[in-house]
Amino acid sequence: MPKSLWFLVVGMAVNVTGASFLWPLNTIYINEHLGKSLTVAGIVLMLNAGASVIGNLVGGTLFDKIGGYRSVLLGIVITLTALIGINIWNDWLGYVTFLTIIGFGSGVVFPSMFAMAGSVWPEGGRKAFNSIYVAQNIGVAVGASLGGFVASFSFRYIFLANLLMFVIFFFIALFGYKNISVERVHQTSVLNESKLIKNKAKFTSLVIICAAYLLCWVGYVQWQSTIASYTQEVNISLKQYSMLWTINGALIVLAQPLLTKLIKKFEDNLKIQIIIGTVIFMISFGVASVAGNFQLFAVAMIIMTIGEMLVWPAVPTIANSLAPKGREGFYQGIVNSTATGGRMIGPFIGGVLVDLFSIQALFGVLIVFFFISLILSSQYDRPLKKKKESIHVSVN
Secondary structure (H helix, E strand, O other), rough: OOOHHHHHHHHHHHHHHHHHHOOHHHHHHHHHHOOHHHHHHHHHHHHHHHHHHHHHHHHHHHHHHHHHHHHHHHHHHHHHHHHHHHHOOOOHHHHHHHHHHHHHHHHHHHHHHHHHHHHOOHHHHHHHHHHHHHHHHHHHHHHHHHHHHHHHOHHHHHHHHHHHHHHHHHHHHHHHHHOOOOOOOOOOOOOOOHHHHHOHHHHHHHHHHHHHHHHHHHHHHHHHHHHHHHHHHOOHHHHHHHHHHHHHHHHHHHHHHHHHHHHHHHOOHHHHHHHHHHHHHHHHHHOOOOOOOOHHHHHHHHHHHHHHHHOOHHHHHHHHHHHOOOOOHHHHHHHHHHHHHHHHHHHHHHHHHHHOOOHHHHHHHHHHHHHHHHHHHHOOOHHHHHHHHHHOOOOO
């Protein structure tokens, strides 16, 4: 693995560690400390994720225009400014305002990180994206495990810890990413469709796989929102809830040797890998729907983690292979904004379903979403096959 990729991996781990102090506890803070309903909490998280969607698209475009180094630094500075603000003003209005800005700043960072990873180690294929994915989950394991413990003393310490980790991330990026060079192809206009979508079949395939990805994220994010609050109702402590995310992150890191052997079987067929992962998601939420204690929730989390280990790294790998030269950043921006879109609408959908019906109704709807995702994933490469057939016919 190239040295420059190691800097990206370490930076991503520090970045996500800081964010993981806060994001698993957002719904609990809004619901229990600010006294708002789950529906309102879902709207707040939707604002945060909506800003991140915009940040993803802006960040991906900036990568293609000004490079990853300056794009990442810009995103970090925006996030640091908002984190300073939320440490000072964390009442209702301040929390909503700065959480939204944090979403935008963080959104600018992620597509550039993924695009740089793919650019500095193109021969690594999915290994580059899997390395970034593992780094993210090291951050999840460390941040989430410490977050519940720190929050048991005071939520103010959570905000401070998040700020300190982003300061460290800033210096890693400032000195570590400066010499990462990425070949860029000049683009005259982001809005010029003929230049943006050189191959309509590839872009259509990207849209289909991203639609499947979106539905998976709508389900996944419930663990950070509605399921987080539900665990409190069944007397699972904050420390135990944070431990679920520690299990998630630790399993992803420790199971890499086994995963490496497993994905070799899918080396030339990422579609099968995604389909299997989605089926595992369905099984996980089936277990969660009958869980009433920490042990069963832990089993559901372990099953879900296996699913995400198959799905999450595969989608950016597909996007990288589909992207026209010089548009890698924008395509990674689309993938990241899709994931963020799931995080945006997921808490709102979940909050409304739980408030109007029940947590069981939510689980039923989510399993339907996963089934639709399964169908989309199985068909995502259909436009590519049609394109090949039409070329073959025209040649003959």
